[in-house]
Amino acid sequence: MQIETITTTPYNDQNPGTSGLRKKVKVFQQPGYLENFVQSIFDSLEDITHKTLVLGGDGRYFNRVAIQIIIKMAAANGFGELIIGQGGLLSTPAASNIIRKYQAYGGLILSASHNPGGPDEDFGIKYNVSNGGPASETYTDAFYKRSLSITEYKTTNIQDIDLDSVGSQQIGNIKITIIDPVSDYAELMQKIFDFKLLKQSISSGYITLLFDAMSAITGPYAKRILVDILGAPPESVINAEPLEDFGGHHPDPNLAHAHELAEVMFSENAPVFGAASDGDGDRNMITGNNIFVTPSDSLAILAANAQLIPAYSKGLSGVARSMPTSQAVDRVAAKYKLPCYETPTGWKFFGNLLDAGKITLCGEESFGTGSDHVREKDGLWAVLFWLNLIAVKRQPVADIVHDHWQKFGRDIYCRHDYEAVESPIANSIVEDLRNQLPTLPGQTFGEYTVKFADEFCYEDPIDGSISKNQGIRIGFENGSRIVFRLSGTGTVGATLRIYIERFEPDADKHNQDAQVALAFLIDLAEQLCEVKKRTGRTEPDVIT
Ligand code: VG1
Ligand code: CO
Numbered sequence: 001m002q003i004e005t006i007t008t009t010p011y012n013d014q015n016p017g018t019s020g021l022r023k024k025v026k027v028f029q030q031p032g033y034l035e036n037f038v039q040s041i042f043d044s045l046e047d048i049t050h051k052t053l054v055l056g057g058d059g060r061y062f063n064r065v066a067i068q069i070i071i072k073m074a075a076a077n078g079f080g081e082l083i084i085g086q087g088g089l090l091s092t093p094a095a096s097n098i099i100r101k102y103q104a105y106g107g108l109i110l111s112a113s114h115n116p117g118g119p120d121e122d123f124g125i126k127y128n129v130s131n132g133g134p135a136s137e138t139y140t141d142a143f144y145k146r147s148l149s150i151t152e153y154k155t156t157n158i159q160d161i162d163l164d165s166v167g168s169q170q171i172g173n174i175k176i177t178i179i180d181p182v183s184d185y186a187e188l189m190q191k192i193f194d195f196k197l198l199k200q201s202i203s204s205g206y207i208t209l210l211f212d213a214m215s216a217i218t219g220p221y222a223k224r225i226l227v228d229i230l231g232a233p234p235e236s237v238i239n240a241e242p243l244e245d246f247g248g249h250h251p252d253p254n255l256a257h258a259h260e261l262a263e264v265m266f267s268e269n270a271p272v273f274g275a276a277s278d279g280d281g282d283r284n285m286i287t288g289n290n291i292f293v294t295p296s297d298s299l300a301i302l303a304a305n306a307q308l309i310p311a312y313s314k315g316l317s318g319v320a321r322s323m324p325t326s327q328a329v330d331r332v333a334a335k336y337k338l339p340c341y342e343t344p345t346g347w348k349f350f351g352n353l354l355d356a357g358k359i360t361l362c363g364e365e366s367f368g369t370g371s372d373h374v375r376e377k378d379g380l381w382a383v384l385f386w387l388n389l390i391a392v393k394r395q396p397v398a399d400i401v402h403d404h405w406q407k408f409g410r411d412i413y414c415r416h417d418y419e420a421v422e423s424p425i426a427n428s429i430v431e432d433l434r435n436q437l438p439t440l441p442g443q444t445f446g447e448y449t450v451k452f453a454d455e456f457c458y459e460d461p462i463d464g465s466i467s468k469n470q471g472i473r474i475g476f477e478n479g480s481r482i483v484f485r486l487s488g489t490g491t492v493g494a495t496l497r498i499y500i501e502r503f504e505p506d507a508d509k510h511n512q513d514a515q516v517a518l519a520f521l522i523d524l525a526e527q528l529c530e531v532k533k534r535t536g537r538t539e540p541d542v543i544t
Contacts, residue, residue, distance in 0.1 A: 001172030002157045003076045008032040014040065014147035016140040017488030018346040020126025022112045024491055025062050028123045032153070038070055038108070039153035040146035041127050042077045044139065048105060050080035054098045054128075056090025056181060057110025058217040058280040059242035060117030064088050066110050066125070068160045075174040076154035079105075082174060085181035088163045089242065091217045091281030093370070093378035094185040096132035100374065101184055105130055111217075111280035114252035115491065118245035122491050133351035133375025137467060182224045189225060189381065192311040192373055193388045201391040202232050208271035209236050211383065212261040215243040216251040218277040221380055236271075251278050253285035253367050253379075254544045255292055266290055272396055273387060277379035282347075283367040284382035288397020294514075294544075296326035296413050296501075299363035301404050302385055304332045306361060308392045309385060311373070316360040320353055322346070323456050323471055324483045324499040325365040326411040335408070344458045344470035345485065351375050352462035365415060365499065367544075402510065409505040414514045416522070416540035417487075418496045418531050426486055426494030429529050433472050433484055436528065440474060445524050448476040474528070479503045482525045498525050498540075515543070 011030070014021055014037050021037055028034050042048060053074055057063040067088045074082055083102060090098065092109055099107045112124035127135045127143070135143075158171055161178075168177040189195075201207040209232055213219035219240035226232045238260065239247065250257045253276035265274040265287040274287040286293040293301070303319050306312035318339035321329050333340035341359060343349035347368065353359045354372045363369040368377035369385075386397070393400060440453035456470040471485035480502040487495035500521045504510060515522070526532055
């Protein structure tokens with residue numbers, strides 16, 4: 001094995017966003033682009049010699065090419081072992097589990113998650129640390145800084161590795177191990193949930209289900225767990241083959257993109273339970289027979305019922321939600337006297353709280369839920385959690401949701417996304433909102449009086465690190481909120497997200513359509529930010 005040092009010039013746009021570095025495939029294909037970023041990561045880490053690195057991705061276009069490049073660079077940079085998912089595949093939660101289980105130094109996960117894939121679409125890469133979770137901002141800032149001054153990277157002249165055969169081989173100083181991407185994860189799920197009960201509920205026909213893998217990474221995981229282990233009929237998992245372009249779709253589990261599933265779940269023949277996951281397997285959409293569960297409600301319902309699940313039967317240490325996620329889980333925490341934390345958007349902010357044992361469950365409004373079993377959000381885990389609840393409670397999804405609202409009230413919620421807005425317009429919208437903040441408290445709009453208006457700043461309770469500019473919050477006396485923030489995962493222009501919520505305690509008013517129930521606040525949000533006026537658009541691109 002001969003180590004080669006290649007001269008390179010820096011790119012100035014390698015600043016990771018909410019979840020790693022995401023760019024168009026064509027950007028990643030520029031000479032040295034991927035190599036520069038990977039070397040910047042390796043250069044920023046402390047002593048990687050002889051350490052173990054986990055490597056895998058969601059199977060999108062460029063995954064295999066990137067893996068071969070990274071294998072050679074990892075070998076040249078002195079890593080002692082690489083653990084790689086067969087076929088170059090690992091879902092994000094499975095990669096997190098592998099890092100933890102095999103006590104790896106870290107992992108590189110190749111994914112742009114819910115963004116489309118293919119030669120003209122998106123690719124991404126993120127680094128996870130030894131707890132299995134996404135690198136904190138301290139790390140990602142260091143990677144970016146390094147990328148701005150990099151002058152060379154290291155690689156080797158070894159042959160491409162056969163990614164499809166499970167087993168280990170020693171090449172020079174590095175051991176390369178190809179593992180089955182599913183088995184460790186499937187084993188972990190069986191330690192958390194009551195698989196015996198789930199099997200019975202499925203074989204007896206009490207639970208019927210449909211899972212849409214959206215031609216992305218969760219196909220093999222869902223087939224093994226739901227079909228092979230739990231005995232669901234093979235047709236219960238659709239779009240189960242991971243495709244490099246996700247069949248040309250957005251692998252984003254919401255009613256707009258998972259329309260095949262949505263059509264079945266809102267039809268006369270709907271099964272008891274339906275779900276979908278995203279490109280890299282960390283998101284989940286939960287539906288029942290003619291009902292969609294908002295992710296914020298899902299988090300609250302999981303928290304309220306966690307003691308029914310074997311792994312959480314002793315109770316929760318605490319819960320957390322990202323700032324724009326609705327306050328539904330806060331009500332559960334208040335009732336059961338659990339600590340409840342509000343963090344910025346992005347899973348990396350939950351890591352310290354989970355490591356310190358301050359929280360057991362956490363989630364985001366963007367279809368992400370998870371627990372202390374790994375350090376990433378976990379789509380199939382959420383699916384199994386819901387199936388386990390349905391099996392124990394012997395109630396359909398709609399009854400579980402309505403009972404929850406009855407007990408805690410309903411936080412009516414929606415998110416409006418304006419995608420690919422020209423960056424100068426998006427930045428001026430945020431700037432103008434920022435300037436309005438001091439004048440808003442005390443102002444009244446209809447029945448809504450502004451209680452506070454600020455820009456969310458988070459101080460990590462464990463390491464004291466400060467994260468500023470995490471979204472603009474306008475809170476009202478009656479607990480309603482409007483939140484504005486710019487996405488950190490897009491690759492074209494800027495995406496403005498507007499999050500709106502209102503609390504409805506009256507059970508007679510729980511069965512309302514969210515867009516109707518929130519119409520006043522939706523209009524008020526436009527009045528405050530003028531996104532339609534400034535972009536000439538009439539509707540959001542996506543409503544969730
Ligand atoms: C979005 C979501 C955020 C999530 C992130 C990564 O970020 O809003 O909640 O953690 O995607 O999810 P942003 O900055 O675009 O709003 V995933 O499934 O892309 O790894
Ligand atoms: Co994802």
